[in-house]
Amino acid sequence: MNNILALAQKELRAYFVSPMAYALFGFFALLFGWFYVASMNVMLQFSMGQFGQGGPQVVNINEFMIRPLFGNTAVILLMMLPFLTARAYAEEKRSGTIELLLTSPISDVQIILGKFVAAMTLYGMMLGLTLIHVGILFWYGDPEWGPIVSGYLGLLLMGGSFISVGLAISSMTNNQMVAGLSTFAVLLLFWIINWVGDASGSTTQTVLSYLSILEHFDDFSKGVIDTSHVTYYVSFIALGLFLTAKSLDTARWNG
Amino acid sequence: MVEVEHVTKRYGSLTAVDDISFSVERGEILGFLGPNGAGKTTTMRILTGFLPATDGRARVAGFDVFERPMEAKRRTGYLPETPPLYPEMTVAEYLRFVARINGMPSRDRRTQIGLAMERTNISDMADRYCGKLSKGYRQRVGLAQAILHNPDVLILDEPTAGLDPRQIIETRRLITELAGDHTVILSTHILPEVSQTCQRVVIINRGRVVAVDTPDNLTARLQGSQTLYLQIDAQGADALATLEGVDGVACVTRADTQGEVSGYAIESNHGDDVRRELSRTVVTHGWGLLELRPQQMSLEDIFLQLTTDETAADEAHPVTVTPEPEADTGEEDGVDE
Numbered sequence: 001m002n003n004i005l006a007l008a009q010k011e012l013r014a015y016f017v018s019p020m021a022y023a024l025f026g027f028f029a030l031l032f033g034w035f036y037v038a039s040m041n042v043m044l045q046f047s048m049g050q051f052g053q054g055g056p057q058v059v060n061i062n063e064f065m066i067r068p069l070f071g072n073t074a075v076i077l078l079m080m081l082p083f084l085t086a087r088a089y090a091e092e093k094r095s096g097t098i099e100l101l102l103t104s105p106i107s108d109v110q111i112i113l114g115k116f117v118a119a120m121t122l123y124g125m126m127l128g129l130t131l132i133h134v135g136i137l138f139w140y141g142d143p144e145w146g147p148i149v150s151g152y153l154g155l156l157l158m159g160g161s162f163i164s165v166g167l168a169i170s171s172m173t174n175n176q177m178v179a180g181l182s183t184f185a186v187l188l189l190f191w192i193i194n195w196v197g198d199a200s201g202s203t204t205q206t207v208l209s210y211l212s213i214l215e216h217f218d219d220f221s222k223g224v225i226d227t228s229h230v231t232y233y234v235s236f237i238a239l240g241l242f243l244t245a246k247s248l249d250t251a252r253w254n255g
Numbered sequence: 256m257v258e259v260e261h262v263t264k265r266y267g268s269l270t271a272v273d274d275i276s277f278s279v280e281r282g283e284i285l286g287f288l289g290p291n292g293a294g295k296t297t298t299m300r301i302l303t304g305f306l307p308a309t310d311g312r313a314r315v316a317g318f319d320v321f322e323r324p325m326e327a328k329r330r331t332g333y334l335p336e337t338p339p340l341y342p343e344m345t346v347a348e349y350l351r352f353v354a355r356i357n358g359m360p361s362r363d364r365r366t367q368i369g370l371a372m373e374r375t376n377i378s379d380m381a382d383r384y385c386g387k388l389s390k391g392y393r394q395r396v397g398l399a400q401a402i403l404h405n406p407d408v409l410i411l412d413e414p415t416a417g418l419d420p421r422q423i424i425e426t427r428r429l430i431t432e433l434a435g436d437h438t439v440i441l442s443t444h445i446l447p448e449v450s451q452t453c454q455r456v457v458i459i460n461r462g463r464v465v466a467v468d469t470p471d472n473l474t475a476r477l478q479g480s481q482t483l484y485l486q487i488d489a490q491g492a493d494a495l496a497t498l499e500g501v502d503g504v505a506c507v508t509r510a511d512t513q514g515e516v517s518g519y520a521i522e523s524n525h526g527d528d529v530r531r532e533l534s535r536t537v538v539t540h541g542w543g544l545l546e547l548r549p550q551q552m553s554l555e556d557i558f559l560q561l562t563t564d565e566t567a568a569d570e571a572h573p574v575t576v577t578p579e580p581e582a583d584t585g586e587e588d589g590v591d592e
Contacts, residue, residue, distance in 0.1 A: 002355065002358075003355070003356055003358075006352060006355040006356050007356070010341070010344075010352050013343065013344070013348075014341065014343050017343040018343060095337075095339070095340075095341075095342075096335060096336075096337040096339050097339040097340070097341060098339075099300075099305055099333075099335045099337075099339050100333075100335075100339035100353070100400070101356070102304070102305050103303040103304055103305050103328060103331070103333045103335075104328060104353070104356045104357055105325045105326075105328040105329040105356070105357060105358060106356045107325070252305070252306060252307060253306075253307060254266065
């Protein structure tokens, strides 16, 4: 446990000493804010009756504002999280510090968990920034808190999956660019994997949409916490971390 | 303290380390000598648990590095070829991190870190960022990291590479000091380093142990056929043929010429002392005898002789795979051995 913490702290300080954390936070806040304003405009126009419903309407703030916002956040994460994890192993391998970690009395699992905890903490802080926006909604409106909590849980689980894929890919290369790009491509593939399903028969389609990483997020943003979706994300994270362990081991044998 | 038995490391069809065995006693300094790409780094990486061996056993402080890696790693301090520093940490923070992952109790950390910094002479660099240090300081921080947890065995991969002459002397002194209660294995391709610091030398070439001995014994052992250096003033006469005619002389080569004065390297047959005969010949011809001395074989010569002998043997058996070990591992640290 102490080793995991030591490593997580070391990772976090690397994020904050470099401009990495600030760039992530800054641009995430900017993009999230932009989507926030955009969906608020849509909601306002709708409530003013500008879509020809005849007069002002009572709109559900969860349905019109928060749900699309969570969906948009998922898109931002898909593009930003690969850069958060790209350096995790690639940099250690490039600079040779991996040799220090692998020759110290600390297990591979501890190294992997340390890095995962650090990335999740940073990601959690990133999400934490958006609580300000949600707070404003509570101040001026009356949203239901249930779907918000489940939405955040969904975001954490989905982000965790992105991070575990990112760690696995970072452990396979010593080039950060390659790691970031490959992670992005793999995540995008998991996103659109069910797009080809429709034409190719129902079983294939079921399987492919089950695999789709975004498909499982929908219910969370609606306020439903379905154990099957939780299971999906947790298994996804576990698989990513397992692949990281395997790839570290393989790299060892192949020198 | 360290036992290596028949360790082999293969990368696919490449054999980086081929059936290496040696052992190191407590408190001893063992020099690991070999040309670039001989398998020094690979052997050290196996000992530190960074790489698993394909075959064979290695024990550090009584613990098998494959079966009880944590126990072995806890008792090993390792300075890789490139000091493994995190550029974004200060020296003190870095050493604190290393202390933590080595499981050092927090109450000991401050004193141990202070001690390690003092010994490696980096105390005034404590608050500098590792990324901003010069090569010499990086090397010393790497060394501080290796000795920090007071390990039984220290494994140093080219500890003096990149240091200036004064730092090299300091580092060698430090290593000699450490040898008292630590066992040290250091690799180098700088020969004088071995004769100055090491009690025993393992010469390795193309993944195989070529010789294991003390530096002095190695020198003595290889003086089978003696070479003499003779400098004479032959006053224009052709001395070469005359010298070759002397009883017991196997081979004469002209080493240098300065006007009338020429120097010759004379190899005698094993066991024959030809010095008396040589001087008599020179004098009877009326030449000036300027210098006659046995040529000491330096460690350099021994090294060359051993490693080239090995090459010759390899060529005689074309089946042997030519190992190019570091071509494989090199891409990871970016630096070849």
